Amino acid sequence: xxxxxxxxxxxxxxxxxxxxxxxxxxxxxxxxxxxxxxxxxxxxxxxxxxxxxxxxxxxxxxxxxxxxxxxxxxxxxxxxxxxxxxxxxxxxxxxxxxxxxxxxxxxxxxxxxxxxxxxxxxxxxxxxxxxxxxxxxxxxxxxxxxxxxxxxxxxxxxxxxxxxxxxxxxxxxxxxxxxxxxxxxxxxxxxxxxxxxxxxxxxxxxxxxxxxxxxxxxxxxxxxxxxxxxxxxxxxxxxxxxxxxxxxxxxxxxxxx
Amino acid sequence: xxxxxxxxxxxxxxxxxxxxxxxxxxxxxxxxxxxxxxxxxxxxxxxxxxxxxxxxxxxxxxxxxxxxxxxxxxxxxxxxxxxxxxxxxxxxxxxxxxxxxxxxxxxxxxxxxxxxxxxxxxxxxxxxxxxxxxxxxxxxxxxxxxxxxxxxxxxxxxxxxxxxxxxxxxxxxxxxxxxxxxxxxxxxxxxxxxxxxxxxxxxxxxxxxxxxxxxxxxxxxxxxxxxxxxxxxxxxxxxxxxxxxxxxxxxxxxxxxxxxxxxxxxxxxxxxxxxxxxxxxxxxxxxxxxxxxxxxxxxxxxxxxxxxxxxxxxxxxxxxxxxxxxxxxxxxxxxxxxxxxxxxxxxxxxxxxxxxxxxxxxxxxxxxxxxxxxxxxxxxxxxxxxxxxxxxxxxxxxxxxxxxxxxxxxxxxxxxxxxxxxxxxxxxxxxxxxxxxxxxxxxxxxxxxxxxxxxxxxxxxxxxxxxxxxxxxxxxxxxxxxxxxxxxxxxxxxxxxxxxxxxxxxxxxxxxxxxxxxxxxxxxxxxxxxxxxxxxxxxxxxxxxxxxxxxxxxxxxxxxxxxxxxxxxxxxxxxxxxxxxxxxxxxxxxxxxxxxxxxxxxxxxxxxxxxxxxxxxxxxxxxxxxxxxxxxxxxxxx
Numbered sequence: 001x002x003x004x005x006x007x008x009x010x011x012x013x014x015x016x017x018x019x020x021x022x023x024x025x026x027x028x029x030x031x032x033x034x035x036x037x038x039x040x041x042x043x044x045x046x047x048x049x050x051x052x053x054x055x056x057x058x059x060x061x062x063x064x065x066x067x068x069x070x071x072x073x074x075x076x077x078x079x080x081x082x083x084x085x086x087x088x089x090x091x092x093x094x095x096x097x098x099x100x101x102x103x104x105x106x107x108x109x110x111x112x113x114x115x116x117x118x119x120x121x122x123x124x125x126x127x128x129x130x131x132x133x134x135x136x137x138x139x140x141x142x143x144x145x146x147x148x149x150x151x152x153x154x155x156x157x158x159x160x161x162x163x164x165x166x167x168x169x170x171x172x173x174x175x176x177x178x179x180x181x182x183x184x185x186x187x188x189x190x191x192x193x194x195x196x197x198x199x200x201x202x203x204x205x206x207x208x209x210x211x212x213x214x215x216x217x218x219x220x221x222x223x224x225x226x227x228x229x230x231x232x233x234x235x236x237x238x239x240x241x242x243x244x245x246x247x248x249x250x251x252x253x254x255x256x257x
Numbered sequence: 258x259x260x261x262x263x264x265x266x267x268x269x270x271x272x273x274x275x276x277x278x279x280x281x282x283x284x285x286x287x288x289x290x291x292x293x294x295x296x297x298x299x300x301x302x303x304x305x306x307x308x309x310x311x312x313x314x315x316x317x318x319x320x321x322x323x324x325x326x327x328x329x330x331x332x333x334x335x336x337x338x339x340x341x342x343x344x345x346x347x348x349x350x351x352x353x354x355x356x357x358x359x360x361x362x363x364x365x366x367x368x369x370x371x372x373x374x375x376x377x378x379x380x381x382x383x384x385x386x387x388x389x390x391x392x393x394x395x396x397x398x399x400x401x402x403x404x405x406x407x408x409x410x411x412x413x414x415x416x417x418x419x420x421x422x423x424x425x426x427x428x429x430x431x432x433x434x435x436x437x438x439x440x441x442x443x444x445x446x447x448x449x450x451x452x453x454x455x456x457x458x459x460x461x462x463x464x465x466x467x468x469x470x471x472x473x474x475x476x477x478x479x480x481x482x483x484x485x486x487x488x489x490x491x492x493x494x495x496x497x498x499x500x501x502x503x504x505x506x507x508x509x510x511x512x513x514x515x516x517x518x519x520x521x522x523x524x525x526x527x528x529x530x531x532x533x534x535x536x537x538x539x540x541x542x543x544x545x546x547x548x549x550x551x552x553x554x555x556x557x558x559x560x561x562x563x564x565x566x567x568x569x570x571x572x573x574x575x576x577x578x579x580x581x582x583x584x585x586x587x588x589x590x591x592x593x594x595x596x597x598x599x600x601x602x603x604x605x606x607x608x609x610x611x612x613x614x615x616x617x618x619x620x621x622x623x624x625x626x627x628x629x630x631x632x633x634x635x636x637x638x639x640x641x642x643x644x645x646x647x648x649x650x651x652x653x654x655x656x657x658x659x660x661x662x663x664x665x666x667x668x669x670x671x672x673x674x675x676x677x678x679x680x681x682x683x684x685x686x687x688x689x690x691x692x693x694x695x696x697x698x699x700x701x702x703x704x705x706x707x708x709x710x711x712x713x714x715x716x717x718x719x720x721x722x723x724x725x726x727x728x729x730x731x732x733x734x735x736x737x738x739x740x741x742x743x744x745x746x747x748x749x750x751x752x753x754x755x756x757x758x759x760x761x762x763x764x765x766x767x768x769x770x771x772x773x774x775x776x777x778x779x780x781x782x783x784x785x786x787x788x789x790x791x792x793x794x795x796x797x798x799x800x801x802x803x804x805x806x807x808x809x810x811x812x813x814x815x816x817x818x819x820x821x822x823x824x825x826x827x828x829x830x831x832x833x834x835x836x837x838x839x840x841x842x843x844x845x846x847x848x849x850x851x852x853x854x855x856x857x858x859x860x861x862x863x864x865x866x867x868x869x870x871x872x873x874x875x876x877x878x879x880x881x882x883x884x885x886x887x888x889x890x891x892x893x894x895x
Contacts (some may be wrong), residue, residue: 017806018806018807029630034534035534036531036532037532037534038536040368040536041535041536043535044534044536044757045534047755047810048755048757048758050700050801051755051799051801051810052799054752054799054801055801055803056801057801057802057809057810059807060806062498063323063325063328063329063330063497063498063499064328064332064333064497065497065498065536065537065539066333066537066539066540066638067495067638068332068333068419068421069323069328069330069332069333069497070325070327070328070332071323071324073329076592079354082567086637087641091638091641091642093641093642093644095644116807117468117806120324120807122324123324124324124325124382124445126325127325127326127327127433127436127443127445130429130430130433131433131434131437132437134430134433135430135433135434136388136389136430137429137434138384138387138388138431139309140305140308140309140312140384140431140707140708140711142387143380143383143386143387143388144383145383146342146382146383146385146386146400146518147342147344147399147400149386149387149393150394150397150398150399151391151398152394152396152398153394153396153398156391156392156393156394156398157391157394159388159389159391160391160393160416160417160423163390163391163416163423163426164419166332167325179283185306188749190389190391191389194389194391195384196387196389197389209285211411217784220447221792226646
């Protein structure tokens with residue numbers, strides 16, 4: 001491999017002590033960045049430098065660093081998870097940038113996701129939505145034999161692609177209304193097509209939508225910014241299904257047709 | 258001396274678990290709500306245990322350091338989960354899964370535990386299907402299976418390359434349902450800092466709220482540790498960057514035996530290291546070895562690109578050396594062989610520390626579309642990280658630390674040597690011996706949480722006198738003040754170096770001397786080096802900020818402080834075990850064909866380390882292993 005030039009970047013990063021304090025952008029120049037670094041490794045590199053200089057590093061969330069845990073959550077140059085399609089922040093590499101670039105790094109911004117510190121936000125609202133209905137009520141021990149519930153392959157594949165949601169919240173961050181409809185629609189879609197999800201099909205969508213509203217997420221105005229940034233490319237059509245499921249449940253709110 | 262009575266039932270192995278279940282005591286449904294259970298960790302083991310215990314009616318307190326239980330590292334498991342369903346009609350059975358697992362573990366696991374695991378494997382699939390986990394299906398709507406390393410049957414259930422995610426979301430949803438019902442109190446963003454032992458029983462934990470910095474006390478009737486593995490002792494591993502040994506190590510320091518710390522799994526198919534700044538390694542699922550062929554050039558120092566090396570000049574070394582298992586040999590065997598060919602100078606890529614995983618033949622045979630359907634997300638992941646297209650050029654892969662077979666010692670009831678402290682999932686040691694087979698970690702995590710610990714915990718509660726305890730008593734105060742002192746001590750060093758400096762250096766030492774291949778000398782010397790590094794840590798560390806709000810630097814420093822002590826025990830175990838078995842390969846002990854040579858006379862035992870106090874040497878205890886059903890033999894995958 002040829003010796004590659006190292007980049008120097010100007011970083012503008014959100015600094016906020018805690019949920020109560022006001023935040024501001026802080027500028028740092030950082031050199032010695034390889035194109036093979038991941039974006040988060042570039043931030044690690046900055047944080048190590050700040051630590052050596054006796055300064056305070058930036059707080060950001062990450063864990064698996066392979067795009068599946070949903071911890072990482074940065075708005076990079078105005079785009080949730082940064083440039084490129086179908087990836088979380090941790091899967092963004094510095095080869096997407098060039099020497100001399102200015103990069104603006106901010107947290108998810110939504111009333112339902114209060115800032116914890118710097119770039120880390122509290123997304124427990126998503127857990128509360130799942131807790132309200134994002135499950136099949138089946139106690140351990142009462143499950144029938146697996147193959148007694150056949151699921152046509154195309155249905156299983158559809159359910160799977162909805163179930164791949166990593167709960168990162170980029171959909172909310174990208175939406176001007178901070179709507180959580182894509183997140184809710186992914187779970188509702190998964191269960192509404194599967195035989196296992198039928199018993200609670202109506203109460204599930206009612207309860208999840210009600211909780212979503214309690215959490216101060218906004219409404220959907222059909223701009224599809226959510227799908228555009230979704231690391232798992234959950235299709236916007238899922239929101240159509242969510243609306244349909246919701247309306248259906250309003251017409252006959254009991255589990256009986 | 259630790260009491261290492263395994264409490265395994267005797268007699269016919271097929272009825273041991275059934276008989277044991279009947280002999281265990283039960284807790285009356287009306288009494289269950291009076292008992293509170295702390296569960297630390299919300300991965301497959303922790304979430305499944307929390308859900309099933311809450312469903313039974315216990316009052317569960319669940320803790321994780323993540324912002325949400327769904328972010329636990331089980332989420333990243335790719336390939337699949339084994340179960341002895343025999344849906345493929347290819348000769349699978351509970352006994353075969355049991356046999357494969359004991360043999361795959363190189364005869365260093367307990368037969369009773371492994372048989373139970375194989376038995377409940379079939380219930381796990383049923384449970385997950387009922388939860389709505391979208392497993393891969395055949396066109397007829399029934400469940401699909403694929404093969405994994407170390408077996409000759411197809412028993413692996415999967416959800417594309419995201420099986421761990423789907424199983425975890427299943428367990429998480431069951432758990433969140435119980436949170437909604439008020440059966441589980443969920444404490445996120447809490448790091449377990451210590452275990453509180455009162456009158457010899459585990460009665461609570463001290464946590465740090467990682468947002469406010471508050472040191473908190475939580476009491477319960479029993480504590481379940483589901484805190485995963487500790488491959489991050491190598492710094493670079495496939496684990497999430499926050500995975501750590503601290504919770505388990507703190508329990509060790511409070512009297513829990515730590516078993517087989519040297520049994521580390523180095524996974525053969527990971528994306529190779531590309532630079533010093535690297536923060537973690539990414540696994541490429543073992544399922545890729547179903548269709549990918551592993552090779553290196555026949556000649557050392559071949560500088561050509563992989564696609565320019567003609568067929569006749571390639572060495573498909575796994576197919577050549579192991580004709581019957583080929584590319585599907587167990588992980589330890591595949592990893593060691595990759596290292597061997599790289600040591601001969603036949604590695605590929607810029608660092609020469611990689612081998613090719615080639616899909617050209619599979620694409621020719623099945624077409625690119627079929628390959629994309631099976632492995633599409635893995636191929637994308639590879640391309641994103643390396644900038645190379647694996648549909649066109651062979652992947653480059655190299656082994657990386659992945660899983661710890663060792664862990665807290667537990668008896669058949671999954672209880673540690675501290676009464677009331679249970680360890681489940683990767684945090685315990687019990688089922689995988691010296692090497693874990695692919696798709697068995699998910700199986701074990703869910704087996705422990707859904708189907709084992711709900712019974713054995715009830716037995717403990719029903720048969721033990723557990724007095725009420727307030728978190729204000731002296732033991733809690735002492736423990737909380739120990740925690741505070743440790744935190745203060747980290748800040749007080751005020752040196753010039755960030756924690757990562759030390760973690761990286763520790764990782765390099767461990768990888769070089771206690772990694773894929775070990776020697777008596779190397780493991781001896783590294784113990785001294787670790788000690789020196791530890792001294793340097795405590796004189797040159799800098800932890801920026803303070804302890805009164807979110808401070809990830811502090812969290813990392815506290816974990817690395819524990820890794821720096823734990824690493825020494827790993828090296829001690831590797832040094833003492835004068836044999837090669839599974840993932841533990843001591844260069845002095847190999848057959849003329851470079852295969853691992855066990856010493857069943859001297860080492861057919863579990864090594865269990867016991868803490869004796871600051872500046873006192875740890876004691877190595879032994880639990881002898883008996884094999885009545887799978888006769889130990891030299892493993893052969895030829």
